[in-house]
Amino acid sequence: MTEQIELIKLYSTRILALAAQMPHVGRLENPGASAMRRSPLCGSKVTVDVTMQDGIITEFAQTVKACALGQAAASVAGQNIIGRTAEEVARARDELSEMLKSEGPPPGPPFEGFEVLTPARDYKNRHASILLLLEATAEACASIMSQNSQ
Template identity: 55%
Template sequence: MIDELYSARILSLAANLPHSGRLAAPQGTAERVAKLCGSKAIVDVVLDAEGRIADFAQDVKACALGQAAAGVVGESVIGATSQEIADARDAMLAMLKSGGEGPQGRFEGLRALKLVADYPARHASTMVAIEATLDAVRQASQRDTADTRTSLAGAA
């Protein structure tokens, strides 16, 4: 079973991490750490005028499963909305904890991690990248809302 968990697809995703690094001027930054194993993801985002991810970078230090999840997120995240990311996160949690099918749409690649459901100690490391991405997008959205209020108040 462990050989199935570390399939060629998982290892390929883990080895090819899209958007690796940090952004020079992010609108939102978030960090998530899996307490059990220490897997960590730091995510930077820039949103466009419609609140979609326009630029993204991730610095991920995780096991192969955490890296694989980050690989899927990195492949799919440009153009995503906060709601799409939240839906993918929720579907991922349901897949890991209660037999759900996993994310659909742009984040469907996370279904490659379905076998992780049988290894509860690996759940948190598998979630760090998408959780950090959602946190960063929410931070960027809040900052954008606050900046808009400030500029409107200054114009009055």
């Protein structure tokens, strides 16, 4: 019974609302880079398309096949990703990982919305799904930055 109560708390109304309102769904016609990430543990999969100009994300699209927690994470990221730098995305990824795995604080602005996923700390099997979107976006941004430095 206690485990069921914990799962109900984990999939709170707020998390489910975020999952249902994911922005920037789909693919870009001509992205600067794309990246796909998959969690072998749960099968969640994300693909992101990113365009950057002068080191800033100007266009972003995502396709997400994940649990409600992965979808909620993609929603929070998608709401804040345009206008960010590769460094900001990587920092948000690292801070989210620390929040989940080491009980660190939620990521700082503009990604403080990840705080809603704090209850997922106790569900290690969900961490990979939650991190996928920021991992894929950081990878796509790094690819663009690498292309631009050549």
